[in-house]
Amino acid sequence: MEYRDWSILRTLYQEQNITKTAKSLYLSQPALTKRLRQIEKEFGVQIVQRGRRGVHFTPEGEYLANCADEMLVRLRKIKEHVANMGEEVSGTLRLGVSNYFARYKLPGLLKLFKQKYPLVEFKVETGWSKDVYQAVYNQDVHLGFVRGDYNWPGGKQLLFEESVCIVSQTPLDLKSLPDLPRIDYETDPLLQTLVDSWWTQNYSSPPRIDMEVDKADTCGEMVASGLGYAILPRLVAEGKEGLHLIELRDAANQPIRRSTWMFYHEESMELQNVKAFVRFMQQMDFPHSY
Incomplete structure (x- = not known):
């Protein structure tokens, strides 16, 4: 079975x-059907x-489809390990990033990292923090940048904290x-x-x-247009x-803050590119709070 065969099984099952x-x-479609027949011939069973x-x-x-995720992760780890056996920092770094961090913080960070390690490539997935957290947990990405205080047992770094504010065009x-018009938006839970x-x-009222x-x-x-x-x-809001x-x-009159974290699995530090990126992030001078 080749890598693409497991990928075919996983995607077809989805x-x-x-x-x-x-x-x-x-x-x-003919190429896909032909490949399915070859897989069935290899295992001697009908698959679909x-x-x-x-x-x-x-x-x-x-x-076999249920085995596909495990096999694809295993094959990917083998490729990454072989690619990182030398001292040279190279290969593809897979990042899961919350939407806000991807837009406002990540481009500058990747530019600086790329200047230092030009052979490293990136695969970036963006989404809600809860989805990024799950992607790191499942090892679909090497590192995840999430906003919020999630319970993470592996390697992590607190990047910064920001306060949560009532924002308006005029003083309130x-x-x-409760009597003023409010604008709501989709956000993480x-x-x-x-x-x-x-x-x-x-x-006491909504x-x-x-x-x-x-x-x-x-x-x-x-809000900037005065709609609420x-x-x-x-x-x-500061932009x-x-x-x-x-x-x-x-209740203690302390500002309510929201944390932004970088999460990763400790075993991922065996990869040269992951280790280099974690060390790079540890040296970054983020303001402690906003």
Whole structure:
């Protein structure tokens, strides 16, 4: 079995459709079908059955498909280990990055790292912090940059902390906040829980949500246009001039802060490129808090 064969099994099991699988893997349908027949011949079993609604895996095929993730990870680790056996720092560094960090922090970091280690290439996946956390946990990426206090048992580095703020175009009276129009946005569950908890501790009535948008950046633009207030991490709001910020504070009157972390598995440090990147990040001078 070749690497591409395991990739075919995994993708076909996810898609349950020959056409979609071929398109995803940049193969023609005849080439994909031919490869499936060769895999079936190699194992001496039927792997899939075709139906009007797609393909159905036989018990033997389902077992092989379930082995595909494990085999692909194993083969990838073998390639990475061989590529990193020398002292030269090279190979592909796989990063999982929260959306905000990818936009505002990562490009400058990768530029500096690339200047120091020009042979290293990058594969970057972005998403919500909860998804990045899962990608690091599953070892789909070497390192993950997440926002929020996740329970991580492996190697980690606190990069910085930022306060969470009420952001508005004009000064606000906190007592009247429930009666004012608020702009909400999609965010990760940890931040949403933090904001909801602060609200219930300070107000007996729900917020007046006049608008919902998909991203924090879009939300900030709406606030800057005077369409309402929002509760945003400080770094999102600080890029826009003329806005008024009030830090959220807990019962002890301490600012409520949100942490940004770098997570990785300790065994990944055996790879030269991962070790170099972790050392590089440890030397970066991030402000402790915003």
